[in-house]
Amino acid sequence: MRERKLVVLAGSEETRKTLVAQLSEFIGTFVQIESYAVDEGIGRVIQNRVVLLSSYLIEEEVAAFIGKGCHLITAKRIVNFHNIDQLFTVPKGTEALYVNDFPETVNEAIESLKNLGIDHIKLYPYFPGKKMVKDVSLAITPGEMELVPNSVKEVINIGPRLIDMTTIITVLDKLGLLEEKQEEVSTRYIQTIIQLSRRLAVATSEANQVSEHLKKVVDGVHDGILAVDRKGKITVFNGILEKLLGFEGKRVIGKNITDVISNKDLVTFIMAEDEKEANRYFTVEYADVIVHRFSMEAEGTIVATFKNAVETIEMERKLRRELVKRGHYAKYTFNDIIGHNKQLLETKEIAEKLAKTQLTILIQGESGTGKELFASSIHHASNRHNGPFLAVNFSALPEELVESELFGYEEGAFTGAKKGGRKGLFEQANGGTLFLDEIGDISLKVQARLLRVLQEKELLRIGGSEIIPVDVRVVAATNRNLLELIEKGEFREDLYHRLKVLFIHLPELRKRKDDMEALIRYFMHQSGRMDVKIEAEVLDQLKRYHWYGNIRELKNTIDYMLAVCEDHVIRIKDIPNESFFQSKRFGTNERGVKQHAYSEAPDTGSTIEEQELITVLQIIREIEEKGLGISRQRISEFSRNSSLPLSEQQVRYRMDLLQERGFVEKSRGRLGSKMTEKGRNFLSTIYTGE
Numbered sequence: 156m157r158e159r160k161l162v163v164l165a166g167s168e169e170t171r172k173t174l175v176a177q178l179s180e181f182i183g184t185f186v187q188i189e190s191y192a193v194d195e196g197i198g199r200v201i202q203n204r205v206v207l208l209s210s211y212l213i214e215e216e217v218a219a220f221i222g223k224g225c226h227l228i229t230a231k232r233i234v235n236f237h238n239i240d241q242l243f244t245v246p247k248g249t250e251a252l253y254v255n256d257f258p259e260t261v262n263e264a265i266e267s268l269k270n271l272g273i274d275h276i277k278l279y280p281y282f283p284g285k286k287m288v289k290d291v292s293l294a295i296t297p298g299e300m301e302l303v304p305n306s307v308k309e310v311i312n313i314g315p316r317l318i319d320m321t322t323i324i325t326v327l328d329k330l331g332l333l334e335e336k337q338e339e340v341s342t343r344y345i346q347t348i349i350q351l352s353r354r355l356a357v358a359t360s361e362a363n364q365v366s367e368h369l370k371k372v373v374d375g376v377h378d379g380i381l382a383v384d385r386k387g388k389i390t391v392f393n394g395i396l397e398k399l400l401g402f403e404g405k406r407v408i409g410k411n412i413t414d415v416i417s418n419k420d421l422v423t424f425i426m427a428e429d430e431k432e433a434n435r436y437f438t439v440e441y442a443d444v445i446v447h448r449f450s451m452e453a454e455g456t457i458v459a460t461f462k463n464a465v466e467t468i469e470m471e472r473k474l475r476r477e478l479v480k481r482g483h484y485a486k487y488t489f490n491d492i493i494g495h496n497k498q499l500l501e502t503k504e505i506a507e508k509l510a511k512t513q514l515t516i517l518i519q520g521e522s523g524t525g526k527e528l529f530a531s532s533i534h535h536a537s538n539r540h541n542g543p544f545l546a547v548n549f550s551a552l553p554e555e556l557v558e559s560e561l562f563g564y565e566e567g568a569f570t571g572a573k574k575g576g577r578k579g580l581f582e583q584a585n586g587g588t589l590f591l592d593e594i595g596d597i598s599l600k601v602q603a604r605l606l607r608v609l610q611e612k613e614l615l616r617i618g619g620s621e622i623i624p625v626d627v628r629v630v631a632a633t634n635r636n637l638l639e640l641i642e643k644g645e646f647r648e649d650l651y652h653r654l655k656v657l658f659i660h661l662p663e664l665r666k667r668k669d670d671m672e673a674l675i676r677y678f679m680h681q682s683g684r685m686d687v688k689i690e691a692e693v694l695d696q697l698k699r700y701h702w703y704g705n706i707r708e709l710k711n712t713i714d715y716m717l718a719v720c721e722d723h724v725i726r727i728k729d730i731p732n733e734s735f736f737q738s739k740r741f742g743t744n745e746r747g748v749k750q751h752a753y754s755e756a757p758d759t760g761s762t763i764e765e766q767e768l769i770t771v772l773q774i775i776r777e778i779e780e781k782g783l784g785i786s787r788q789r790i791s792e793f794s795r796n797s798s799l800p801l802s803e804q805q806v807r808y809r810m811d812l813l814q815e816r817g818f819v820e821k822s823r824g825r826l827g828s829k830m831t832e833k834g835r836n837f838l839s840t841i842y843t844g845e
């Protein structure tokens with residue numbers, strides 16, 4: 156069922172061909188379409204396929220050919236709008252036969268043409284075997300030319316009806332391609348709508364009668380259409396838009412857009428003079444809509460199409476949900492950055508200004524200082540806020556995956572490459588922001604490639620030859636000293652300058668202790684524990700700590716203390732300390748820790764840090780004893796079995812400290828680290844009772 160194959164079953168050959176042509180245009184490049192028509196003969200029993208039926212009318216006829224494991228979809232069809240304007244040229248009052256194969260299809264079509272405003276032609280049903288045939292000289296048929304009686308002199312063939320977009324989305328969904336292909340398909344779909352809208356707008360200026368018809372036709376494709384002149388006077392406002400915006404039955408044509416649409420951002424977006432064509436997501440009234448606007452200079456008209464993201468285009472919604480699920484939506488805004496410290500406020504102010512530019516930003520700050528929080532807020536405050544926000548952390552990504560993750564690849568680029576290739580993060584973040592965390596960790600090879608993308612704003616996928624333009628704002632972050640890396644030849648100077656066009660340094664928590672109380676209150680509020688009091692002594696003690704893990708560590712500590720405190724009061728005993736580590740976190744491990752062991756290490760301001768360092772060293776020794784390589788990932792994994800689980804990020808800064816003390820030797824990249832003699836000696840001194 157998951158194969159990328161679709162079987163189309165239609166009644167006639169002509170319908171089959173039209174539907175296949177339409178589907179090929181939308182999904183033909185990645186779905187193999189097999190098709191049969193009842194009148195040509197189906198000739199085989201279909202099994203394990205997604206099967207699209209052209210109409211419910213053939214359900215019975217094809218039933219015998221549907222084998223096991225099939226998923227049936229009955230197409231919703233809409234009048235073939237590509238050909239329909241031919242009917243507008245027919246003089247009012249003309250009589251015509253509507254010709255098709257069965258009474259049902261004929262009556263259905265006459266009804267839907269009426270709904271589309273084709274009421275100036277008097278249509279008489281005609282199908283093979285019809286007894287009383289009206290003697291008229293014109294026939295209209297959706298592709299059934301051979302059924303037209305000979306007495307008719309002129310035939311207008313409007314072609315078989317097309318498949319509705321929602322059906323195409325359902326097909327993609329059933330083929331498991333929705334997420335991967337929705338963008339491509341929706342772009343093609345939008346283009347069709349744009350073509351229609353253009354015709355509509357041109358027609359408006361030409362003849363009102365025609366525009367009325369086209370307006371109704373456009374309704375048939377489920378999108379709202381708005382056209383305004385340069386002064387904002389509304390010339391087109393179709394029924395779908397009336398429904399979307401809650402204007403049913405009200406007269407809006409001729410009014411000014413500012414009097415009709417209350418969402419000021421939306422009005423500004425539509426009336427923008429400097430932009431020719433643009434897409435944006437809006438919430439209007441109760442609906443999420445994707446608005447596409449373009450201006451037609453010659454006609455002095457601006458046209459906006461409104462796609463109801465919720466109902467008509469299910470796929471956008473699904474994608475959005477997917478994005479939220481993967482954290483691709485920028486979660487934070489500048490309001491979420493807590494603190495009144497002077498340096499922080501200045502940094503925030505600068506970042507807010509920088510957000511409005513399109514330039515690359517480099518954020519430097521220790522682990523846990525809020526780099527991602529700032530990146531997310533910058534995205535939110537930028538004019539890209541409706542686009543995606545994607546984040547990648549290079550320290551967590553294995554070297555060999557970095558390139559394909561960032562730039563994508565073509566099918567067959569390497570062993571194991573996915574069929575059809577894959578979009579990289581740059582392509583996925585198109586129109587939005589890409590947050591490159593721990594940029595200091597990428598190899599020189601990736602740096603070279605990244606530099607090219609930043610300079611040229613286009614990329615080649617791995618193994619690809621097509622140049623793909625990318626419109627992505629990059630915010631990079633590092634907790635390392637890039638200048639030092641440049642000196643060591645590990646970071647390209649040109650890339651550094653490219654990234655550092657705009658620079659933000661985030662202050663360490665130990666340099667903004669004046670914010671600690673506000674942060675603590677904020678985290679307690681976040682946990683819904685505002686009822687808990689903190690003894691003054693506790694605050695004093697926390698303020699004395701160095702917080703190498705910065706705000707993240709503070710947050711974790713608060714969470715811990717909230718969990719262990721009693722009677723809604725956090726007391727000294729609730730601070731994670733040496734006894735806590737031994738008795739609670741180390742569980743059954745009752746080893747004592749000699750006091751002198753601590754004095755050997757530089758002052759970190761707290762025993763939390765010390766004990767955690769010891770634990771990391773112990774884990775390293777355990778991994779070494781197993782003959783495995785030491786990596787942050789592995790240490791983090793092993794730590795999960797201890798009562799002190801650490802994330803890779805937490806491991807990282809503890810490893811930095813261990814290296815500073817000469818207890819471990821870290822190698823760059825993912826080559827692994829090892830414990831030094833000094834580290835081993837240190838570890839051996841701290842146990843008693845072994």
Ligand SMILES: Nc1ncnc2c1ncn2[C@@H]1O[C@H](COP(=O)(O)OP(=O)(O)OP(=O)(O)O)[C@@H](O)[C@H]1O
Nearest residue numbers: 491492493521522523524525526527528706707804
């Ligand atoms: N000023 C702040 N106000 C409120 N919360 C903050 C603040 N700064 C950081 N945090 C919180 O601290 C945690 C760590 O922040 P974030 O992930 O942005 O840090 P980072 O610098 O990107 O860390 P790393 O370098 O380890 O990835 C998050 O939960 C974030 O919401």
